[in-house]
Amino acid sequence: MQEKLRTYFLEYVDKKSFFVNKNILTHSYIPNEILHRDEQISNIAKILAPALKLEQPSNIFIYGTTGTGKSVVVNYIFKELSAINNKNLKTIYINCKLRKTSDTEYRMLAYILKELNFPVPETGLPTETLYNKLFDLINERKQILLLALDELDALIKKIGDELLYNLTRINAELTKSKITLIGISNDISFTENLDPRVKSSLSEEEIIFPPYNAIQLKDILEERAKKALKPNVFSEGVISKCAALAAQEQGDARRALDLLRVAAEIAERNEDPKITEQHVTLAEQKLELDRVVELAKLQPRHSQLVLYSIFKLFEKGADQILTGDIYDIYISLCKRNGYRFLTQRRVSDLISELDMLGLISAKVVSKGRYGRTREIKLAIAKKPFDLLKSYFSNLFEI
């Protein structure tokens, strides 16, 4: 056995890989040249350029669906800006959706402070002191702080607009320095329930990132593939197919990159000579499978119990799954497994969380005399469903 393993590893090392640099096909990679975004780049650059002369640029609001290059463009511009002047110009990019770093007001501030080389404890201090610290730190010397908040809609939904309001307030009080906010969102409508003061100051300038079309996606993919993959390892239609599939998904370049990367990985693992369109199809399935299964496995126990309850109702062939039905099953499931069960109020929230994650689709319907409830359908394909079912049945009794 051990010998086998060794030869396996040795062979693995020897085995030819399709990749020159796999990193280039991930979303965190910032290319030297960004295709099809010239207009947006130059617009943003024009707005931010005054920062180089220590004049405060306008706040910017950037819209665009996922994978339209918002984050890449902002990171790219930041990189260029700080290459020219990193003494009085500080750029901070925060993805609000990433847990841990920044999903509360406190953590957000802590992260910003950390970026300013002033680490603060993760907890224990009043938020107010962090604001004061931030204020002092920025005002200490003359500088411009460019603060990009990616996935801002997620943050606002979670903790409200207090942070933004306070930041703009601080800005008004700052004398020597200024903060410029760059809000990035893929949901145009979310500003509607923003404090009007925040809204107006945040959207001094607005920039829209339209989705890529299939041709543009193809360009982008070709450019990246040239650097990431060895020459002649993929057949004709592969890139086009990735582009076409991603174009269907609102021109999501991220998706296109994922497809190509995973297709290459699959081909490599199968020891196939070339990446073919078939691998792309497999990649599409694998991405979906992984996403769903990972998501479900990461859920807290009670969410899983709720999801499993929905599974059971679904299997029983219930034509409409309602909140009350789920709750009944959920309770019996809890009892049988020795868990304390949560209130219906909480379960209702868990259901809507599962809905937001896209594991189920829930619609609030009014059934007249028979009340108002959610009608729930599973939004999971057969394969991940089966996988998860066996995962859950190992986890729980019946």
Add this chain to the structure above:
DNA sequence: GTCAATTCACATGAAAGAGACCACGGTCTAGTG
């Protein structure tokens, strides 16, 4: 037959509690010279 009132089964909101984690400052204790 028509129309407003009623009613159901939750949805949705707000507030507050529990328990975990942590910082900070004060006090106590043991080791050192």
Add this chain to the structure above:
DNA sequence: CTAGACCGTGGTCTCTTTCATGTGAATTGACGA
């Protein structure tokens, strides 16, 4: 005398409960034709 242990207070965070209010159409029942 001092470093470190220990403690109390006060802070955040997440998950949850409690209490309160909202909601939209099927149903009901009064009413008039």
